[in-house]
Amino acid sequence: MIYFHLSLLNSAAFEFDFETIRAATDNFSHVIGRGGFGSVFKGRLQSGEEIAVKRLLGSSIRSERDFRNEVEILSKLRHKNLIHLLGFCSKQDQRYLVYELMPNSSLQSYISDPHRDSHQLSWEMCRNIVQGIARGLRYIHEESQLWVIHRDINPTNILLDLEFKPKIAGFALARMMQQGESEGESTVIAGTIGFLDPEYMRTGRVSIKSDVYAFGVTILMIISRRRAYSSGGEESLIEHVMRCWNRGEAIYVVHEVMREQEREDSISEVLRYIHIALL
Template sequence: MAGTSFLDTVFRRKKKNSSDFITTGFLGTFEFDFETIRAATDNFSHVIGRGGFGSVYKGRLQSGEEIAVKRFLGSSTRSERDFSNEVEILSKLKHKNLIHLLGFCSKQDQRYLVYEFMPNSSLQSYISDPHRDSHQLSWEMCRNIVQGIARGLRYIHEESQLWVVHRDIKPSNILLDLEFKPKIAGFELARMMQQGESEGESTVIVGTIGFLDPEYMRTGRVSIKSDVYAFGVTILMIISRKRAYSSGDQELLIEYVMRCWNREEAIYVVHEVMREQEREDSISEILRYIHIALLCIDGNAETRPTIDTVLHWFSCCSTPLPEPTIGGRFLAEAETNLSFSPSLSPGHSSVMSPTSSRYGD
């Protein structure tokens, strides 16, 4: 069974008291007692999120600290693998723009991860929820969110020395704290690369429709440039407040943006509220960010920038930008023709073979 040795290391220790958590000594993480988790979440009564992995619940420990508890569905090999992968990676990563993992819990075939609570939910809720006040995210807030995501990505790609590829960057995996500072979450699918390794092969394609690098979909070769691509799509979603992909839409978001760019009408990519409320200098900056996003979604991974380069472009507005290569036709054709399992949707992280368009377990 995948991840068995790791899980044995994590779960073999016995609980000895009923405190909020018990130090395991494994990478500085903590094993929570199940009854503590159940009491903190009021028997898992307050759902604050759902995904392909399961559900997330809000809770409060006896100490008063608010927490978020992710419960993984079932006891499948994939569920155990995703759980152990996230524990291992997040136990080794510490950065202000990454979610803080407080600990884990195992109860028979149930797996739980315990995180710090993020009061402003996910970035996705500000993009797609028609009942949420879109005025809440000014361009200044959006800029800070985009730059925070980029700093988090630079840390996992380069600065942490783990060379992690996230593989599922998207607005629902960007959580916002009380001050709307972003933290990257959703590390179930993340992959650690070998030192000096820039890319690796995958027997299955994992990620979310609309955010997948076309080269990765075609060849199964994953790299940090795959995250750059998804980051570019995320920037466009923040600016436009449009979904990356919807089975009912006539065109993908990137197709719409490319069409506007080619017609020199990039201003229409900007959400109408933002267009009306922001100053002229802010609009100019927003258009530059659209330009950078188009460079991030270059269909050729070799010419796609690194996150470090993107951060340089963000901070040095006088630096000229190369012209974007308007491509990605393979993405549009491949994703439009995907055949979905009834249990899956374009908004959920999924797995598929690089030689097949059908999603599965």
């Protein structure tokens, strides 16, 4: 623990003391998210700024490494389509990440939650979300000078602000490359099932293509509102879309609400996005 904590002292992120975090979250009383990583709490700093505090589970070497990785990478990145890391807190075996609050939660909650109103995301909103993700990826891949590969692009890691503008989050698995380096070896296949580039799974070599593939799957999820992967032996989303595309039935990939409510020119654009996602 001491090694990881000291290494973070050299990062650009601000270190919060635990009492500040506890007071801001009213003793961690307002849970706004849970997952395999831990829990997320809504809070407010004394300045009035609303925050999201992620409390991480586990104290293994790997979880420590993921925590350190996210702090070190995100603290060096600044872009309107990346989540803003405000700081971190490390107290004994507890680790916390403090972010700006995203009022509209994750993209995942809008495209797969049956209790949400499907009408909420129009094609115009979806297109803006896709374009925002693309800008964020271009920044980390080419413009940031860090040459970062995210390695876990999926709708859960796309957060939406008050105006539904997307911000890429979840940099625990991200990897910084050397200048001019386009790919690198990965000792462990990491990411989310359904979003893993087949070439990466086959060779163990991670590259920008891995993010591009996952981005394509995310686009198809937005358009179809289908899961990327089913454990029940059903065809994957990619397989389903390819089958429809090859039969000339790509229109049936588009979610029924979108088919019914969008104009014909919008549907034509949706079909172009399907084609792009399959490239």
